[in-house]
Amino acid sequence: MHLLSAKGFLANGVAAGIKQSKKNDVGLLVAEEFATAAAAFTTNKVFAAPIEVGRKHMRQGVLKGVVLNSGNANACTGKQGVADAKRMCNLAAQLTMADGDLFLPSSTGIIGHELPMDQVCAGIRAAAADLGNSEEHALAFTDSILTTDTVRKFAAATVKIGKKTVTLTGICKGAGMIGPNMAVPQATMLAYILTDAAVPSAVLRKLLKQSVDRSFNCVTIDNHMSTNDTAVLMASGYSEARITATDNARKLLDALTDVTTSLSKQIAADGEGATKTVTVRVRAASSEADARKIARAIADSPLVKCAMNGNDPNWGRIVSAAGMCGAKFNPDRAKLTLAGTVVYRNGKPAPFDPVAVSEKLKAKEVLADLHCGTGTGEATVWTCDFSKEYVSINADYHT
Amino acid sequence: MHLLSAKGFLANGVAAGIKQSKKNDVGLLVAEEFATAAAAFTTNKVFAAPIEVGRKHMRQGVLKGVVLNSGNANACTGKQGVADAKRMCNLAAQLTMADGDLFLPSSTGIIGHELPMDQVCAGIRAAAADLGNSEEHALAFTDSILTTDTVRKFAAATVKIGKKTVTLTGICKGAGMIGPNMAVPQATMLAYILTDAAVPSAVLRKLLKQSVDRSFNCVTIDNHMSTNDTAVLMASGYSEARITATDNARKLLDALTDVTTSLSKQIAADGEGATKTVTVRVRAASSEADARKIARAIADSPLVKCAMNGNDPNWGRIVSAAGMCGAKFNPDRAKLTLAGTVVYRNGKPAPFDPVAVSEKLKAKEVLADLHCGTGTGEATVWTCDFSKEYVSINADYHT
Numbered sequence: 001m002h003l004l005s006a007k008g009f010l011a012n013g014v015a016a017g018i019k020q021s022k023k024n025d026v027g028l029l030v031a032e033e034f035a036t037a038a039a040a041f042t043t044n045k046v047f048a049a050p051i052e053v054g055r056k057h058m059r060q061g062v063l064k065g066v067v068l069n070s071g072n073a074n075a076c077t078g079k080q081g082v083a084d085a086k087r088m089c090n091l092a093a094q095l096t097m098a099d100g101d102l103f104l105p106s107s108t109g110i111i112g113h114e115l116p117m118d119q120v121c122a123g124i125r126a127a128a129a130d131l132g133n134s135e136e137h138a139l140a141f142t143d144s145i146l147t148t149d150t151v152r153k154f155a156a157a158t159v160k161i162g163k164k165t166v167t168l169t170g171i172c173k174g175a176g177m178i179g180p181n182m183a184v185p186q187a188t189m190l191a192y193i194l195t196d197a198a199v200p201s202a203v204l205r206k207l208l209k210q211s212v213d214r215s216f217n218c219v220t221i222d223n224h225m226s227t228n229d230t231a232v233l234m235a236s237g238y239s240e241a242r243i244t245a246t247d248n249a250r251k252l253l254d255a256l257t258d259v260t261t262s263l264s265k266q267i268a269a270d271g272e273g274a275t276k277t278v279t280v281r282v283r284a285a286s287s288e289a290d291a292r293k294i295a296r297a298i299a300d301s302p303l304v305k306c307a308m309n310g311n312d313p314n315w316g317r318i319v320s321a322a323g324m325c326g327a328k329f330n331p332d333r334a335k336l337t338l339a340g341t342v343v344y345r346n347g348k349p350a351p352f353d354p355v356a357v358s359e360k361l362k363a364k365e366v367l368a369d370l371h372c373g374t375g376t377g378e379a380t381v382w383t384c385d386f387s388k389e390y391v392s393i394n395a396d397y398h399t
Numbered sequence: 400m401h402l403l404s405a406k407g408f409l410a411n412g413v414a415a416g417i418k419q420s421k422k423n424d425v426g427l428l429v430a431e432e433f434a435t436a437a438a439a440f441t442t443n444k445v446f447a448a449p450i451e452v453g454r455k456h457m458r459q460g461v462l463k464g465v466v467l468n469s470g471n472a473n474a475c476t477g478k479q480g481v482a483d484a485k486r487m488c489n490l491a492a493q494l495t496m497a498d499g500d501l502f503l504p505s506s507t508g509i510i511g512h513e514l515p516m517d518q519v520c521a522g523i524r525a526a527a528a529d530l531g532n533s534e535e536h537a538l539a540f541t542d543s544i545l546t547t548d549t550v551r552k553f554a555a556a557t558v559k560i561g562k563k564t565v566t567l568t569g570i571c572k573g574a575g576m577i578g579p580n581m582a583v584p585q586a587t588m589l590a591y592i593l594t595d596a597a598v599p600s601a602v603l604r605k606l607l608k609q610s611v612d613r614s615f616n617c618v619t620i621d622n623h624m625s626t627n628d629t630a631v632l633m634a635s636g637y638s639e640a641r642i643t644a645t646d647n648a649r650k651l652l653d654a655l656t657d658v659t660t661s662l663s664k665q666i667a668a669d670g671e672g673a674t675k676t677v678t679v680r681v682r683a684a685s686s687e688a689d690a691r692k693i694a695r696a697i698a699d700s701p702l703v704k705c706a707m708n709g710n711d712p713n714w715g716r717i718v719s720a721a722g723m724c725g726a727k728f729n730p731d732r733a734k735l736t737l738a739g740t741v742v743y744r745n746g747k748p749a750p751f752d753p754v755a756v757s758e759k760l761k762a763k764e765v766l767a768d769l770h771c772g773t774g775t776g777e778a779t780v781w782t783c784d785f786s787k788e789y790v791s792i793n794a795d796y797h798t
Contacts, residue, residue: 046722046730076715076730078747111715112748222701224716225723302621302701302785303793310794316475316510317623323445324624331445331475348477349511386701387794388787394702395709395786 001156002138006169006194008032008236010131013144016123018071018109018116026123027144029192030065030096030131035234037063038204039104040212042229049074049081050105051228053089057101061201063234064098066192067091068106069120070147070173075111075227084115091121095128106190106230108147108173145173145190148393151270155262157255161248164241166197168255172231172263175221175272191216191231191263197252198237200244207253208233215260218292219382221271222390223300231260268382269364273390278308278383281369282322285377290327295381297325298368305386311361313354315343318368333373339366400555401537405568405593407431407635409530412543415522417470417508417515425522426543428591429464429495429530434633436462437603438503439611441628448473448480449504450627452488456500460600462633463497465591466490467505468519469546469572474510474626483514490520494527505589505629507546507572537570544572544589547792550669554661556654560647563640565596567654571630571662574620574671590615590630590662596651597636599643606652607632614659617691618781620670621789622699630659667781668763672789677707677782680768681721684776689726694780696724697767704785710760712753714742717767732772738765 004011013027039058041051050068057063067088074081089103107115127144131137142152156169174189199207212231233256243249269277280299285291298304301321307314315336322329332347339360342350360366403410412426438457440450449467456462466487473480488502506514526543530536541551555568573588598606611630632655642651668676679698684690697703700720706713714735721728731746738759741749759765 044719044722045728046719076718076743076747111719112743224700224702224720227715227719227722301623302789303623306790306793309790312794316626319475320443320445320510320626321623323443323626329444344475344511348475386790388790390701391705391708391785391787391790394705395711 001169002135003142003154003169003171003194004133004138005156006167006236007196008238009194010133011137011141012127012131013140014123014126016119018069018119024140024144025069025071026120026127027068027141028065028092028124028127028131029141031063031234031236035063035236036061036199036201036204037232037234038201038208039230039232040208042226044225044227046227048107048228049077050085050107051230052082053085054104054230057089057104062102063104064096064102065092066104066106066232067124068145069115069123070145071109072107072113072115073109073111073228074107074115077112077114080114084117087117088120088124091124092128095125104232106228108145108190108228111227142171147173148175148272149173149270153263153266153270155259157258159251159255161197161241161243161251164239166195166239166241166252168193168195168259170259170263172267174267175270189216189226189229189267193231193233193256193259195235196237196239197235198240198242199235199252203243203249204233204235207249207256210253211257211260214257215264218380219264219267220296220299221268221384265382268384271384272393273387274384275309275387276363276385277365278385279365279367280381280383281367282379283369283371284375285372286328286375288377288379291377291379293325293327294322294329294370295379297321299381299383302386305383308361308366308385309387311358313338313343313357313361315349318370319344322370328374329372330374335371335373337369339363400568401534402541402553402568402570402593403532403537404555405566405635406595407637408593409532410536410540411526411530412539413522413525415518415525417468417518423539423543424468424470425519425526426467426540427464427491427523427526427530428540430462430633430635434462434635435460435598435600435603436631436633437600437607438629438631439607441625443624443626445626447506447627448476449484449506450629451481452484453503453629456488456503461501462503463492463495463501465503465505465631466523467544468514468522469544470508471506471512471514472508472510472627473506473514476511476513479513483516486516487519487523490523491527494524503631505627507544507589507627510626541570546572547574547671548572548669549574552662552665552669554658556657558650558654560596560640560642560650563638565594565638565640565651567592567594567658569658569662571666573666574669588615588625588628588666592630592632592655592658594634595636595638596634597639597641598634598651602642602648603632603634606648606655609652610656610659613656614663617779618663618666619695619698620667620783664781667783670783671792672786673783674708674786675762675784676764677784678764678766679780679782680766681778682768682770683774684771685727685774687776687778690776690778692724692726693721693728693769694778696720698780698782701785704782707760707765707784708786710757712737712742712756712760714748717769718743721769727773728771729773734770734772736768738762
């Protein structure tokens with residue numbers, strides 16, 4: 001399986017010379033005909049030019065495709081930036097015989113530099129000249145969105161709708177500047193999700209919002225929301241399965257959430273400098289909102305993240321993070337299980353062997369499970385540890 | 400000047416063997432007679448036993464003194480912890496001929512271990528046996544509150560009230576787990592502030608609340624609120640200057656805020672692993688609340704803090720942090736000045752020499768000044784950079 005296993009789409013990615021590394025940095029993804037579509041964007045008040053243009057182009061709920069570059073975020077670039085994002089769309093449209101406002105532009109990379117439009121346009125032309133739906137094409141496109149990512153991120157699911165099999169596929173990028181605002185459902189990185197089901201755009205919007213809220217909005221690397229975050233869901237209809245009834249939409253939502261959840265975990269695992277994924281599960285909180293607040297406070301605490309890096313079963317930092325976030329929390333009723341061992345119960349530490357738990361914390365995936373004992377609210381947040389490498393990557397990054 | 404330059408107080412600190420380092424870990428500070436007093440405590444829902452006891456003992460607004468230990472936080476220690484905190488007060492009271500509920504207990508150090516009461520009690524007895532008001536006594540007490548601090552933190556001010564000169568002195572500790580909740584005025588570490596003015600406790604409470612809100616609540620190291628934070632202000636009346644009228648209270652508030660602001664900056668400078676202090680000043684925001692939100696979002700962003708560590712004039716991280724925090728913010732009106740150089744103006748980067756600005760960022764104190772251009776709200780937050788050393792300290796700390 002690859003991104004283009006969802007039928008009805010073509011893609012390509014090329015190295016246009018925007019990245020110094022000579023890796024792929026311009027990508028084009030188009031529907032063979034047209035796709036219904038929905039998108040979610042950053043809620044940062046400092047948003048990049050492609051976000052401004054993309055919001056307008058999403059109004060009709062139909063896309064011909066996506067045109068993007070990495071290596072330059074086209075953010076804080078004023079009117080020129082907006083003109084450049086539109087020009088990317090118009091060129092992609094001209095090469096695929098569509099209208100410019102049927103393209104969604106995306107950019108990711110350094111902030112505050114105007115796009116090198118000669119290279120970007122040459123890249124779009126080169127990508128358009130060799131569109132295809134092979135695995136090679138899918139990987140070339142996938143590579144064109146990466147920046148500090150160390151691995152590709154891909155997920156797929158299939159679901160039976162009536163007698164038809166619908167395929168859902170998705171790719172995303174994101175390793176730093178990952179910290180969605182939980183209050184407002186939104187995207188937190190670049191994510192492109194395709195399906196060959198036939199879905200009205202109003203339904204797509206609802207599905208995307210619900211799945212983003214339970215997946216991309218629940219991953220945090222450094223609690224810093226980007227200026228360019230975009231998630232887009234496109235449906236080609238090529239499987240001939242029509243999503244109209246509520247029960248079918250439910251099935252598709254479950255498959256979609258599987259895909260976006262997998263992508264979210266892959267982002268956490270590839271967090272800048274990360275040595276492990278930390279899943280923070282909060283249960284039996286006073287409300288779902290409180291569960292989320294508690295899970296985010298734990299996952300965003302640098303002290304907790306450093307302890308995870310040092311394989312230190314420091315339950316005090318976890319429990320005190322839960323207590324400081326403003327959510328209802330009664331330490332006397334809470335139980336914390338760290339990598340399978342109860343380390344805190346009813347207001348006091350539980351007796352445990354710190355050496356044995358520390359050994360368990362060396363795993364690539366660690367679960368911190370906090371049972372609050374005050375209600376039925378649940379939430380899960382994925383994050384990673386904080387390492388010296390994280391500081392290196394972000395202290396030595398060149399502006 | 401030292402802590403006991405404010406007349407009417409005696410203190411001492413001893414090494415009772417709670418810290419493995421054999422440094423001072425039990426302290427006693429008493430009024431020669433009695434002091435009016437006010438205190439502010441952590442709002443973390445996970446609060447230590449001495450906080451529970453201290454809140455009750457502050458109800459009368461009068462203290463004989465403060466009894467404390469470092470090396471053990473007496474937090475998450477259940478009923479035994481509360482009994483131990485009371486026992487500390489009762490022993491201190493017995494040795495100074497006062498009532499137990501006239502003592503404020505404090506503890507700081509590791510969470511989840513019962514206090515070694517034999518050592519604590521022996522320490523209190525030893526400290527009480529040699530109380531004095533010399534500089535040596537002041538320093539011995541100061542040392543008894545330190546944990547990961549690398550330097551003592553002291554500040555003083557004098558103010559003329561009528562014909563009398565009033566002295567204000569203060570010490571504090573704090574290097575990690577520093578992140579007050581701005582919404583609720585509160586303390587963020589251990590701070591002991593003395594004055595020899597005569598001040599009714601109702602006035603003291605008001606003054607402490609106002610000064611804490613503008614100082615300790617504006618310092619953040621890692622945005623992690625502690626379970627034990629306490630700030631106490633005690634007034635002996637020994638200067639014979641009486642604070643009753645509003646204008647005199649105003650004068651005392653200014654002096655008090657000078658002292659607490661100095662202590663706050665010293666905390667930022669001594670932040671775990673810090674190589675520099677970063678002052679984030681936000682001006683012309685839509686409201687004071689928005690200015691605070693923006694300043695805190697910038698000061699708490701790991702990406703901004705890593706950039707400061709690397710002397711990187713990464714204005715994109717600072718401006719995008721302002722945009723993500725939910726406050727009103729219009730990037731097209733904002734101006735960011737970094738270490739004296741305008742680096743961003745009206746939605747776009749300003750032309751600047753990155754090498755020259757990077758050189759300026761190597762200073763021990765750096766100012767990031769964000770002019771929002773949308774109102775009159777102002778706020779200042781003090782923080783420090785994020786270094787590999789911070790990760791070391793907090794990854795290798797032994798639970």
